[in-house]
Amino acid sequence: MRHRASLILGAVLVGLMAAAGLVSLAWTPWPLAEIDVLNKLAAPSAAHPLGTDGLGRDLLSRLMAGAANSLSVAAGAVLLGGGIGTGLGLLASAWGGRVEEALMRLCDLSFAFPALLFAIMLAAAFGPSLLNTGLAIAFINVPIFARVARGAANQVWVRDFVLAGRAAGRGRAAISRDHIVPNIAAPLIVQATIEIATAILAEAALSYLGLGAQPPAASWGRMLAEAQTLLWVAPMQAVWPGLCITAAVLGFGLLGDGLRDWADPRLVRRQA
Amino acid sequence: MIRVEGLSAALPQGQALRDVSLSVARGERLGLVGESGSGKSMLGLALMGMVPDAAQLSGRIALDGQDMTGATEAAWQPLRARKVAMIFQEPMTALDPLVRIGETVMEPLILHLKMRRRDARARALDLLAETGLTEPEAKMRQYPHQLSGGQRQRVLIALALACDPGVLIADEPTTALDAQIALRITDLLVRLSRDRGMALIFISHDLAAVARATERLAVMYGGDLVETGATAEVLANPRHPYTQGLIAARPRPDPAMIRKRLPVIPGTVPTLGDLPRGCRFAGRCAAELPRCAGTRPAPWPTASGQAACHLLEPAP
Numbered sequence: 001m002r003h004r005a006s007l008i009l010g011a012v013l014v015g016l017m018a019a020a021g022l023v024s025l026a027w028t029p030w031p032l033a034e035i036d037v038l039n040k041l042a043a044p045s046a047a048h049p050l051g052t053d054g055l056g057r058d059l060l061s062r063l064m065a066g067a068a069n070s071l072s073v074a075a076g077a078v079l080l081g082g083g084i085g086t087g088l089g090l091l092a093s094a095w096g097g098r099v100e101e102a103l104m105r106l107c108d109l110s111f112a113f114p115a116l117l118f119a120i121m122l123a124a125a126f127g128p129s130l131l132n133t134g135l136a137i138a139f140i141n142v143p144i145f146a147r148v149a150r151g152a153a154n155q156v157w158v159r160d161f162v163l164a165g166r167a168a169g170r171g172r173a174a175i176s177r178d179h180i181v182p183n184i185a186a187p188l189i190v191q192a193t194i195e196i197a198t199a200i201l202a203e204a205a206l207s208y209l210g211l212g213a214q215p216p217a218a219s220w221g222r223m224l225a226e227a228q229t230l231l232w233v234a235p236m237q238a239v240w241p242g243l244c245i246t247a248a249v250l251g252f253g254l255l256g257d258g259l260r261d262w263a264d265p266r267l268v269r270r271q272a
Numbered sequence: 273m274i275r276v277e278g279l280s281a282a283l284p285q286g287q288a289l290r291d292v293s294l295s296v297a298r299g300e301r302l303g304l305v306g307e308s309g310s311g312k313s314m315l316g317l318a319l320m321g322m323v324p325d326a327a328q329l330s331g332r333i334a335l336d337g338q339d340m341t342g343a344t345e346a347a348w349q350p351l352r353a354r355k356v357a358m359i360f361q362e363p364m365t366a367l368d369p370l371v372r373i374g375e376t377v378m379e380p381l382i383l384h385l386k387m388r389r390r391d392a393r394a395r396a397l398d399l400l401a402e403t404g405l406t407e408p409e410a411k412m413r414q415y416p417h418q419l420s421g422g423q424r425q426r427v428l429i430a431l432a433l434a435c436d437p438g439v440l441i442a443d444e445p446t447t448a449l450d451a452q453i454a455l456r457i458t459d460l461l462v463r464l465s466r467d468r469g470m471a472l473i474f475i476s477h478d479l480a481a482v483a484r485a486t487e488r489l490a491v492m493y494g495g496d497l498v499e500t501g502a503t504a505e506v507l508a509n510p511r512h513p514y515t516q517g518l519i520a521a522r523p524r525p526d527p528a529m530i531r532k533r534l535p536v537i538p539g540t541v542p543t544l545g546d547l548p549r550g551c552r553f554a555g556r557c558a559a560e561l562p563r564c565a566g567t568r569p570a571p572w573p574t575a576s577g578q579a580a581c582h583l584l585e586p587a588p
Contacts, residue, residue: 168383169383170349179368
């Protein structure tokens, strides 16, 4: 039953974060950029449930907006990178031979590159922004998904129904689309969930370094950086965004784990 | 319909087919028998242009007058399903578990015959009914795991028939089925072949099924075509020692045979790597001559076909 617990806890955490982010798009307790210098670093109160930051902005509102930024960048980047990577993996698997060899060696090559370093390089080249951060994270995900998709697809290609499909006159592209993709969807979804957790962390790190979200946009990583100078004065300023990052990463990680165990009955039996 | 001349297939571990020549006329039903590893499945795949990438083919293949020697995947693709179709040994695994029966049968209709979905659906329903599947309408909406092995084999037959191919290659279509269902599937294939004037290549190691289904028989051993002829003639009067052994070794419900050991062919099928250079059957043959292992026997004429054995060589 352990996988059931992680599935539920993960889903609840992810659901909370996603809900907070969604709500922030339409409504936040306070306007995001409303500065109230007289009321800066205020303690929690009825008006400001989590208090205010160094410029007197409502902390809860900024955390909610941060959730929207973090989740959308992470999920968007993984979807984009994962989509391209899956396509390349399917291509490698369907054509085999030199095409497969070349694509997979390219993937190996990109794994030799430290991911965060690459993102920093990209930000240096194209300027720091949330979009460039997302593109960098997407790029990192391409070889990961190419590998997972190619490995899973290779196992499907040798199955009898693929042979039957070829005998029915179907080409590689049609077989990939109609037979391979549905049969490798489960591991890809699990991988995507886990990679979103990693992507949230990466986005926070880049924003902390000032390469992601630019002020006055709200971002958990950026809030951590701003709280750093006030650590002795107002430690809770750093605790809240830190907690949010932890909860989101943990949530997606648990959800991914739970989904994997749920999709793979062999694991369940071993635990029982 | 299909003509194969001097077809050889070399795999990295050895020769899977050696100099096989064979032809199947329009509407003719040919049985292809032999033990596992005799090359009969490889021959079936070669006729579909679907040999594994590692296999090196040589020799000529002509399909409906069209020379397919060395044809590419792109050249084969439009012919599959339309000119030559295939059904497989394992109906349990030859259907995608995630695709509904109806979609599977409609696929080639939409792909090759450019039918609209509604027409394809009606046609698929007819095809399923033609293969004797009960309640085809309901089965169209079901997934493979909801069907039994015999039902799935009928679905695969309907799929193979979709584009009205001139030749149907059935690679051990009844091996995975129980005896009663196997009989019905065999009879179904014969009926469809007659009704449609479709040539049938029935690959099997079940001599009883082959006797029931086919008019002509080709016996394979170690990648060689060792004997061909009219099915009844070959079964009654086998000329090649391997064919003789194969027929002697088949289980019969004969009271005299009860509690007796079945006669067997001594030894095992050699692996592709260490096939004898001459007659592939050398080393297991009861009537072996000194030259058998080193010299390949030529095919000599028999009553209704040919047999490749030194024993049949006319005295000089």
